[in-house]
Amino acid sequence: MSRRALAWLIAGAVAATACYFLVARPPGPNAYLIFYLGTPAVAVAFLAAGLAAWLRWPGSRLGLLFSLVGYFTLLPALDYLDNPAGFTIGNAAVSLAGAALAHLGLAWPTGRLRSRFERGVVVAEYASAAGFSLLGMLVWDPAFSGCDASCPANLLLVYGSRPAWDAVNVLNAVVSAVLTVIVVVLIVRHWRSARGWSRQAMVPLVWVAVVIGAESAITNVTGLYRLPPLANLIFNGWAPLVSLLGPVLFVISTVRARTARGALGTAIVDLEPGAPPGRLRDTLARALGDSTLQLAFRDGNGFTDTSGLAVDPAQPDPGRAVVPLTGPQEAVLVYDAGLELEPQLIRLTVAAASMALEHSRLQAEVQAQLELVRASRARIVEAGDAERRRLERDLHDGAQQRLVTLTLALGMARSRVAGVDPELEALIEAAGKEAKEALTELRELARGIHPAVLTETGLAGAIQALVERSPAVVTITEVPRERFPAVIEATAYFVVSEALANVAKHARAGTAQVSIRRLPGRLAVRVSDDGAGGARPERGSGLAGLADRVASAGGVLRVDSPPGAGTRLEADIPCP
Amino acid sequence: MQPAASILIVDDHDGFRTFARGMLEADGFTVAEAATGAEAAETARSVRPGLVLLDIQLPDFDGFEVARRLAAQGGGSAQAGGPVIVLTSTRDASDYGGRIGSSPAAGFLPKDQLSGAALRRFLAASSPAGT
Numbered sequence: 163m164s165r166r167a168l169a170w171l172i173a174g175a176v177a178a179t180a181c182y183f184l185v186a187r188p189p190g191p192n193a194y195l196i197f198y199l200g201t202p203a204v205a206v207a208f209l210a211a212g213l214a215a216w217l218r219w220p221g222s223r224l225g226l227l228f229s230l231v232g233y234f235t236l237l238p239a240l241d242y243l244d245n246p247a248g249f250t251i252g253n254a255a256v257s258l259a260g261a262a263l264a265h266l267g268l269a270w271p272t273g274r275l276r277s278r279f280e281r282g283v284v285v286a287e288y289a290s291a292a293g294f295s296l297l298g299m300l301v302w303d304p305a306f307s308g309c310d311a312s313c314p315a316n317l318l319l320v321y322g323s324r325p326a327w328d329a330v331n332v333l334n335a336v337v338s339a340v341l342t343v344i345v346v347v348l349i350v351r352h353w354r355s356a357r358g359w360s361r362q363a364m365v366p367l368v369w370v371a372v373v374i375g376a377e378s379a380i381t382n383v384t385g386l387y388r389l390p391p392l393a394n395l396i397f398n399g400w401a402p403l404v405s406l407l408g409p410v411l412f413v414i415s416t417v418r419a420r421t422a423r424g425a426l427g428t429a430i431v432d433l434e435p436g437a438p439p440g441r442l443r444d445t446l447a448r449a450l451g452d453s454t455l456q457l458a459f460r461d462g463n464g465f466t467d468t469s470g471l472a473v474d475p476a477q478p479d480p481g482r483a484v485v486p487l488t489g490p491q492e493a494v495l496v497y498d499a500g501l502e503l504e505p506q507l508i509r510l511t512v513a514a515a516s517m518a519l520e521h522s523r524l525q526a527e528v529q530a531q532l533e534l535v536r537a538s539r540a541r542i543v544e545a546g547d548a549e550r551r552r553l554e555r556d557l558h559d560g561a562q563q564r565l566v567t568l569t570l571a572l573g574m575a576r577s578r579v580a581g582v583d584p585e586l587e588a589l590i591e592a593a594g595k596e597a598k599e600a601l602t603e604l605r606e607l608a609r610g611i612h613p614a615v616l617t618e619t620g621l622a623g624a625i626q627a628l629v630e631r632s633p634a635v636v637t638i639t640e641v642p643r644e645r646f647p648a649v650i651e652a653t654a655y656f657v658v659s660e661a662l663a664n665v666a667k668h669a670r671a672g673t674a675q676v677s678i679r680r681l682p683g684r685l686a687v688r689v690s691d692d693g694a695g696g697a698r699p700e701r702g703s704g705l706a707g708l709a710d711r712v713a714s715a716g717g718v719l720r721v722d723s724p725p726g727a728g729t730r731l732e733a734d735i736p737c738p
Numbered sequence: 739m740q741p742a743a744s745i746l747i748v749d750d751h752d753g754f755r756t757f758a759r760g761m762l763e764a765d766g767f768t769v770a771e772a773a774t775g776a777e778a779a780e781t782a783r784s785v786r787p788g789l790v791l792l793d794i795q796l797p798d799f800d801g802f803e804v805a806r807r808l809a810a811q812g813g814g815s816a817q818a819g820g821p822v823i824v825l826t827s828t829r830d831a832s833d834y835g836g837r838i839g840s841s842p843a844a845g846f847l848p849k850d851q852l853s854g855a856a857l858r859r860f861l862a863a864s865s866p867a868g869t
Contacts, residue, residue, distance in 0.1 A: 558795065558828055558829060559751075559795070562828040562829075563751050563753070563754060563828055563849075564753065565828075565850070566754060566828050566849040566850050567751070567753040567754050567757050569850045570754070570757040570758060570761055570849075570850075570852060571757050573761065573853065574757065574760055574761050574764065577764070597850075598850055601828070601850050605828070605829065605830060608829075609833070613833070614829055614833040614834075615832065615833040615834065615835050618833060618834050618835065618837060619834060619835035619836065619837055622835070622836075623834070623835020623836055623837070624835065626835060626836070627832045627833070627835060630832065631832075
């Protein structure tokens with residue numbers, strides 16, 4: 163809405179209220195202050211709600227309807243004017259505010275009437291409000307209402323007839339009552355058929371409609387009798403207060419939207435990353451206050467929501483609206499169409515949902531990348547193992563074999579010259595010794611590169627060989643005899659081998675225990691000694707490398723080595 | 739002194755077979771050769787050697803498997819008329835853990851310690867008269 167239009171609306175409301183106080187006479191001895199102040203209070207409340215509604219829902223008719231109720235409330239005050247025209251118009255307009263209020267109730271919460279029948283009801287409301295007043299005016303002599311000669315003239319008076327006037331009043335009361343009942347029933351039906359956001363929006367209206375309906379019935383009945391002032395106060399004095407419930411509706415709906423906005427903000431913060439889409443939907447639905455909210459994802463040619471229902475974004479069900487989410491996945495939110503009045507809330511919800519999905523996607527991506535890195539690390543280790551196995555085998559098949567042959571040849575050569583040429587014999591013997599030394603060293607080297615015994619016999623044999631070669635007294639409490647995947651065997655082997663090497667090098671330990679236990683889903687390797695302790699898996703140390711090695715197999719290495727209390731090395735290696 | 743025994747050398751390495759043959763023949767043994775496990779089984783059937791010097795690392799089956807087959811085809815053991823099987827490798831016996839002990843072979847001889855005397859010790863230990 164433009165500033166100019168807003169200025170006009172404010173000016174109109176202020177002017178109308180000012181006029182009221184200019185023309186209305188303060189209550190005389192027979193009237194009560196509440197009727198004097200109630201009217202402008204109700205009018206000002208509706209005019210203010212109208213302005214605020216116009217600002218909040220520029221595309222909706224609700225602002226207009228609130229304002230209409232406000233102006234129509236002030237209109238009857240024209241009869242204070244000592245002027246026949248004002249007096250006539252004021253009296254004729256006495257029921258219009260009620261009709262506008264019924265219109266507002268039926269159009270709540272979108273501002274649109276829902277059916278042709280309801281439009282008919284609203285037309286009937288306005289027609290009966292204006293029609294019966296005008297009809298009554300034709301036969302109403304102000305004197306009937308105790309108005310003496312000081313009252314201005316009724317310009318519409320054709321023929322003053324008290325029975326006719328009474329008949330018009332009774333008819334008016336009956337038609338008004340029927341229309342009121344119809345309006346209240348329709349509002350209750352709106353509430354019952356509404357879902358989600360709209361249903362929540364209907365709840366306060368149902369209460370307001372029932373109360374205003376009851377008040378209107380009482381006014382109708384008591385209006386047929388001339389009540390003494392006190393009784394009039396008791397039956398009708400609260401009418402202005404009841405009417406104030408209308409603007410309260412607006413306040414409630416505004417507060418509700420604000421609460422939802424706050425709740426959405428909190429939900430965005432609270433939503434744990436990577437939550438499944440179903441949880442995201444639930445959180446948003448709760449925060450937004452629309453239990454019908456659907457979050458649907460592209461699924462082949464169509465869309466499917468988080469509860470598995472097919473959704474067609476191109477043709478939403480009646481009363482539903484669709485908004486696409488931004489982000490990598492093709493997704494939509496389907497929500498109660500009543501929320502169309504709160505585009506800000508929808509934008510906020512879309513932003514929250516998009517952000518959460520993007521967050522989940524990023525997390526999944528990071529997770530996937532981590533998986534890739536893990537897998538590639540495992541492959542690198544595996545490839546390294548395979549390469550070491552190949553090297554060991556190459557040494558065995560190549561250099562070692564040739565050295566063996568050389569040793570045999572030297573042996574034969576020596577036996578040929580035995581007793582013939584002692585010098586040559588000694589030379590050949592020395593050469594043979596050298597060759598054997600080389601062979602031994604090469605064998606140790608090959609074993610260091612990769613223990614053939616591990617490939618040949620598996621963990622049990624390999625650990626046994628390690629223990630036998632260790633200078634410390636090592637007992638094996640448990641080792642499974644079965645074979646495991648090469649990477650797992652090699653990892654467990656290196657844990658024990660590194661631990662025993664440390665025992666020999668640093669621990670000053672006398673004894674050590676080795677146990678490898680086959681547990682469900684894992685292999686638990688444990689080496690403990692009674693040595694000096696104080697081992698620390700710092701970077702670059704053998705233990706740090708070992709921790710990396712265990713981690714690459716998806717396991718964990720724990721080192722427990724308090725100074726002076728021995729060292730315990732434990733590795734958990736996943737094992738199918 | 740034993741009569742000259744026949745020996746089957748099973749090894750895929752030509753150089754080793756050549757030198758081992760030279761050495762053992764010089765030592766008075768009759769020598770046959772096989773380069774693979776399958777060949778070893780066949781040759782053992784026709785030659786009926788008194789001792790098989792069996793390399794553990796063979797291109798087709800490993801030495802343990804060949805030893806099992808030889809033992810099965812030779813009547814189960816040296817006592818039942820089968821050959822004395824001596825496993826050999828450039829590796830240590832410890833590199834094979836308990837597999838050597840649980841095979842039907844009479845024992846293990848590191849390749850670089852091969853000599854006629856060493857083989858005679860195996861033959862003596864396995865012959866019914868020698869034990």
